[in-house]
Amino acid sequence: MSAYNGKILAKVFRFNPASDTAGRLEEYTVESSEPLSVMALLAKIHDLDPTFACRTSTCFKGKCGSCLVRVNGKDVFGCTTLVRPGETVVIEPHSQFKLLRDVVVDFTQPLPAGQDKAEEGRQ
Numbered sequence: 001m002s003a004y005n006g007k008i009l010a011k012v013f014r015f016n017p018a019s020d021t022a023g024r025l026e027e028y029t030v031e032s033s034e035p036l037s038v039m040a041l042l043a044k045i046h047d048l049d050p051t052f053a054c055r056t057s058t059c060f061k062g063k064c065g066s067c068l069v070r071v072n073g074k075d076v077f078g079c080t081t082l083v084r085p086g087e088t089v090v091i092e093p094h095s096q097f098k099l100l101r102d103v104v105v106d107f108t109q110p111l112p113a114g115q116d117k118a119e120e121g122r123q
Ligand code: FES
Pocket: 058, 059, 060, 061, 062, 063, 064, 065, 066, 067, 068, 077, 078, 079, 080
């Protein structure tokens, strides 16, 4: 039995342009006995650490696109992507938009074609 049964280990991208020179992954352990959407997981992380920035006003139906994030290296809808207890997940900003802070990107500023900014903020 895993030490993380009943828990989800999330490694979440953190970057505050006002104070950080580089981004980093920060670990959070979230207790849950059932699968959570990535959006629900991010909201729980925000409850644990109010300095963590994420979007919470969303449709949760895979229609608005405001939940786009990068999960385990793939750009996905955070509202329809599930994480199960016992899993470890890496959550980063979506790779195709300008990074604002933590996992929040500016959807009005798509990046030029071919430019993957998943590493933005990192050195
Ligand atoms: S919350 Fe609207 S598409 Fe995911």
